[in-house]
Amino acid sequence: MNSPQSVVTRSSESILATNKVLKNTYMLLALTLLFSAFTAWISMQVMPSRGLSLGASFVAMGLIWLVLPRTAHSAIGIAVVFAITGLLGYSLGPILSYYLHTANGAQIVMTALGGTGAIFLALSGYVLTTKKDFTFMGGFLITGLLVVFGAMLLNIFLNIPALSLALSAGVIMIMSGFILYDTSRIVRGGETNYISATVSLYLNLYNIFVSLLQILGIFGDD
């Protein structure tokens, strides 16, 4: 049986490890967001075709599914994270360029950017301060995500604007839930790898930003 002292020592070691994962995750997240903004800027200068933009997303998803699980525990994993976020940033170029060329496009892009940051800080901050456990939402969130993907698949061919708007709103709700879920997993020691934690949080932010941009673009357009 463990002595009270060993329990206390293990507990403080566990807290230290969690804080280290949290610190590394936020640091890598900040760096990848900056890198992503840089590749998005390059993309806006180069103006790739829609096909190339979609291709960049395909490659990024391929890296997430096939390469990241094999490299997340090594230093190469960091290069893979930068490749993923760089490609996803690059794929944003055409959409950002489109909005920035509209009448109040700069305001829409900046509002979407600020709004995404505020949602992330508020939800992540809530979990960090209250230490509430949101891992119970896993099944609910993944079901919601699959429903959204199914509806997205239909809407590619049906092209219903109202459904597109509803999907953007749905994505923001689900990704906000995933911010609570992912932060909760890091805080409670369920996620111990800062590389995969960074990618999860980055994808939440990326999807909120794109969906918010779409919603604000629709409502901000006279």
Next chain:
Amino acid sequence: MPESFDWFKIAQAGFVIMMILFIWPRAKHMWKESPKGSSKDWTTYAALMIGVVLFILLLISMVRS
């Protein structure tokens, strides 16, 4: 060009199908392993989501004004 536009839609659909196929095993794991939340937990979640919705409405009113 309508033909290339259709190919783009097919590529988009392929992308979404790929994501569904990738997420499916993780979804099965999460359905099995996720702990059950209490009604208090769900109320907290709902309150936070209402906050997010109100915030988005605020952002919409900002870009419309």
